[in-house]
Structure formats: C-alpha cells, structure tokens
Amino acid sequence: MSESRKTESYVYGQWLPGADEGKLIKDAITGQPLCRTSSLGVDFARVLDYGRRVGGPALRAMTIHERGNALKALGKYLLERKEPLYALSAATGASKADSWVDIEGGVATLFSYSGIARREFDNETFAVEGAPELLSANNTFAARHILVSKRGVSVHINAFNFPCWGMLEKIAPSLVAGVPVVVKPATDSAYLTEAMVRDIIDSKLLPEGAIQLICGSAGDLLDHLEEQDCVTFTGSAATGQMLKAHPNVIAKSVPFNMEADSLNCCVLGATVDEQDEEFGLFIKEVVKEMTTKAGQKCTSIRRVFVPRDKVAAVAEALRARIAKVVVGDPAADGVRMGALLGAAQRRDVEEKVAALAEHCEVLIGGNDAPLALVGERCVADAFYPLTVLHCAEPLTTTAPHEIEAFGPVCTLMPYDTIEQAIELVSLGKGSLAGSVFTYDNAEAAELILGCAAYHGRMLVINRDCAGESTGHGSPLPTLVHGGPGRAGGGEELGGARAVKHYMQRTSVQGSPTTLAAITRQYMSGAAPIHTEIHPFRRYFEELQIGEQLVTHRRTVTEADIVNFGCLSGDHFYAHFDELAAKDSLFGKRVAHGYFIVSAAAGMFVSPAPGPVLANYGLNNLRFIEPVGIGDTLQVKITAKQKIKKDKRPDEAQATGVVVWDVEVVNQHDELVALYDILTLVVRKEG
Structure with missing residues (x-):
C-alpha cells in the first residue's frame, strides 16, 4: 500500500472509495505511508435504511440454525485466506502472536457462536425463553416469553487495537439474532478491517445487506438511528460517554452497549512466598499483559497489588523478566513486542506516564528510557519501552486509580491486609478484568467475593490451572465481557446472552392452545x-x-x-x-x-x-x-x-x-x- 491508496467503505451493496484528502495512515513499524482513510461521500441515512430494508428481512427469513451455519462456513472461508491478513496486521505494530489473537481468535468467535446458535436455540426464526407462566387457577390463561429479531440495524463502533476480533466478536451474536450490522472500525487500523470485510463480501455466505463497513468518520450516522436500532461501542470511556449522550440516542431510547478501557488489576495473594509457583506465574502474567499488543488491550493489567513486604522482590523479578523482552519489528527473529499503533499513540502514553510520575516513582522504563529496537525497518516513532511505576501509598493519591496509559505500562502498589487490597481494587471504579494469584482457597474466596462487584470477569490462577488457563486478558465467547462503572456498564459475549441483546423479549399471554400455536411448543393445558x-x-x-x-x-x-x-x-x-x-x-x-x-x-x-x-x-x-x-x-x-x-x-x-x-x-x-x-x-x- 502507499499514500495514494484509499480505503473503501462497503455500503448499500457497493464499495465506495474514500476521498483523496482522507487521513494519512502510516505503518507503525516503518513509518511509511500506508493509505488514506475517509468516509466522505457516504450517505449514512442510506446505510441504515439499506440494512433495515435489505439485510434485515433476508436474515430474519433464515432460522437461527441457518444463521449459525453461515457463520461456521464463513469462519472456514476466512481461515483459508488468513495469511494476507497477517501481513497487513504487522503494519499495526502487532507481533505474530498479537495477530493470531486478533485474526484467528476473531474467527474462533464465529465458530463459537455457530455452535451456540445450534446448541442453545431452536431451529426457528425466533426463540422461546423460559418455562410457561401459569396465570389462572384452571390453567385457561397463561403466558410465555418469546424473543424476536429487532427490526433495525446494530451499529458497531470499535477501537483500534483489535481490527478483526473487535468486529467479529460483535457481529457474530448480532447475525445469529437476525439483525444486520454496520461496522465502524477505528480509522487508524480500518485498513485491516476492510481487508477482512472484503473476504466476507466475496464469500457470498451472508445475505446482501447483512454487513456494511464504514472506513473513516461516522459522520452523522447517529442522527439517523431509530428505535429498533442499537449501538455497541468499544474504546475510551470519554468517547463512549459522549456518544451515549448523543441527543438522538437519548430521544429514541436506542440501546447503547459500552465496553470501555479500564484500570484492570492483578493481585498477588498475601499467602504467596517468593519460592511458590504462584509467585513466578504472577510475574509472568504481568509481563505477558504488558507485552501482548504492546499493552494496548482494554483488559491489560494496569494496577498490580502485592503485599507490602513483597514489593522489592516483585520489582526485582519484573525487572529481570522485562530485561529479556526483545522489542522491535515483529518480522525479526526473537521479537516479542512490537510498536504502538503510531506516533500519536506514543505521545498519548508519554503524557499519561508523565502525569502518573507526578505521584509515582518510575522503577523501570519511562519516557526517557533508552530503547534498543531489533529490525532494520524500525523507526522509533511508535515504540515505547516497558514501564513499571511504583506508588508507595496508593490510598493517598487517586492518580494510579484514574490515569490509564494505554501501552506497556503498569503501576506497582502495596497493600497491608486483604481488606485493604479489596479497598484498593475498588478505587478503579469498575474494571473489565481482574486476576488473583494464590494457592490459598480461603484467601481466593475472600478476594473474589470482595472484588467481584467491581468486575465483569475475574480469574484465580494457581499451579493447578495455570497450564490450561487462557490468562488474565483473554475474553472468551462463552463468558461475559464488560464491566461496571469506568468499564462502561455494558456487557458483550457471554454465550447466548449476547444473542439476546439484539432481540426483543416479549411476554405473550393467552390460552395454552393459542400459546402453543404461537411458540410451536406444546404446554400443559393446550388442546x-x-x-x-x-x-x-x-x-x-x-x-x-x-x-x-x-x-x-x-x-x-x-x-x-x-x-x-x-x-x-x-x-x-x-x-x-x-x-x-x-x-x-x-x-x-x-x-x-x-x-x-x-x-x-x-x-x-x-x-x-x-x-x-x-x-x-x-x-x-x-x-x-x-x-x-x-x-x-x-x-x-x-x-x-x-x-x-x-x-x-x-x-x-x-x-x-x-x-x-x-x-x-x-x-x-x-x-x-x-x-x-x-x-x-x-x-x-x-
């Protein structure tokens, strides 16, 4: 690609080139121009109308099992064409392992929701939920709950860090629900999403109108939303709150699901000694979360809580492990961490680290740390060193609980009691993910039950499960992804729960015979x-x-x-x-x-x-x-x-x-x- 290359949006059944004056996107590793991205010329009202008028009826005519089968076929199709996507993904600064999570991890979500569709729902165009509700003494009047596809479009506004997975984990449950999607990826990495959507369109495995893509600004898209539409958002809390407060979203009561970056934590149990396996597992996980996607994950560990008498040992262990991490061009041998998405992202991380450093000590890395890069193609613009700060008295400052540097950065903080650890965790005001490392089950129970109210997902890692654990930062299709408060208060994934998010739950009352005819399920009392x-x-x-x-x-x-x-x-x-x-x-x-x-x-x-x-x-x-x-x-x-x-x-x-x-x-x-x-x-x- 080059500066002359323009990304295209796929709208109302056609590929629409962007404008020449679109935003210039550069390769995160080399700094070379990749393309220009713009949505100028897209008729956003027409996009939504096309989805409602063409995509919606086609999807609703399919049974839930047929929709699931389409996802399975699409997953196979995309896997056969994954290598060009890996090549493009490297330009975002991602390592091969990072790209695997984004590309093949995203495709795995299609397979998961294909199975969920066929396993947890009937082979109908609608769903019946729960047991019959008997409303009369002689059982002549009863009720059932049904779920039907909403008659609108689901708009998915995604962050830059997972251009493929971020799209696929949202569209899979929406398509199973029978609701067409409009994907709006972050502009800086939209070129990778565009490449995957081209494969999806070329496959012809989804009905026309089932998926549309907007590369560039969302323009006045939200102005044209209607009551049957819905929006999902992944990104910063500030941007999410601004969009959620859009006058038309409020006026039309448009469902808005937000999954925002949060100050996720990792807690080392008070019972863990330096010689215990859990200590080593803890250090490994913290560094893994810092290096994966260069720390640019909404679930990355930002706050690290350890017993006060273990701070020095943890700091030394982190320093030793971080020293072994090779940073540079992911194409070079041995490189474990690539770049941030671009120079602007690095500047943002630098600003946040500087703000944190006013209240914390920089133990490792930092804005002025030298950074040796491996790979002849590397330019330093988008790279940032792994950085650990130390806040000795985390109850006396709010900085590490409020400021998030969206990169390979975390803050080490001590606690004196389990009760205090729970208090410190709560200062993050809501997180997507939290983890606890301990082999003491009583300690694990106290920490989890004390912290669960502030998290969408928590995991306990010890020597028994570490070998097969998916790790702190990995959302799974069958588990809830989201969190309260700062994390957005929303919920994605979670198996069948996500499908139901795009459907209308309606209670239907009538005679058992009539209800049986509507639901296509016999119930007691029906003729x-x-x-x-x-x-x-x-x-x-x-x-x-x-x-x-x-x-x-x-x-x-x-x-x-x-x-x-x-x-x-x-x-x-x-x-x-x-x-x-x-x-x-x-x-x-x-x-x-x-x-x-x-x-x-x-x-x-x-x-x-x-x-x-x-x-x-x-x-x-x-x-x-x-x-x-x-x-x-x-x-x-x-x-x-x-x-x-x-x-x-x-x-x-x-x-x-x-x-x-x-x-x-x-x-x-x-x-x-x-x-x-x-x-x-x-x-x-x-």
Missing part, C-alpha cells in the same frame, strides 16, 4: 391432538405439535419392586424394609423412581422398527407423588417440540429431535412423575 396412529410411527415432518398418546394402565406389584431392586442394585430401605418405610415420610414401601420412568417407557414405546431411532435424552425429571404396591399407573405423552437437525455428511439419514412431554398419573389421576424425553426421529427429506 391435544389424538389420532389412530401411534405418534412413534410418524416421521419427523408428519408429527404434529400437540399430538398425544394416552397409554393403557399398569398396576405396580411387590414383584416389580423386588425385581427392579435386584436388577439395579438399589436396595434403599424405602423399597425393601417394611418397618423403616412405615416410619419414613412415605409411610409405606414405595417403588423406585427410576422404575416408574422405566415402566412408563414400556407403556408408551412402540416396539417395532420405525421412524424413531433412539432415545436422545431426558430432561426436567420430577417425582411428584410416591407410588406404592397396588397403585396403578397410566402415561400421557405429547409431542412438545420439534427441532430439525442438520444432516452431516457421515449420516445415512436426515433426522430431527422431538421433545415429548411425559406425565405419569396414578389411579386417582394424581401426577406421580413429570419429565421431557427426547427422541431422534427420521426425516423424510434428505
């Missing part, structure tokens, strides 16, 4: 469907929700109990000891609970070969009333829900999962057992 054909003789497509079988009756005998006990080895007194059972809460000998389940299966199963291939599982089992010798059982089994499965290449038959509502009653028509059973059923198609 059943009776046919002359056993429901287990029907293929997946033929079976109707609400189709019900009422079985013959069976009287439980003493022989049943004795035989089941001998077969299972369960000789619990309530089944075999007449005197003890009489004094028990049952007042008599009773049948095994699992005998009831087994007997019920024998009553409702159709034994001949047919469309039902296998028992797929059993959920929500409850034993309601005891069953004694002489009681008579009858079973009512109803098709509750159908979940279409994707046919894998190695499968001979296409199948679906049918969830059956099972009720077992006694001779008084009292419920004795209630559960869901899942069966694997052949589909005619495929």
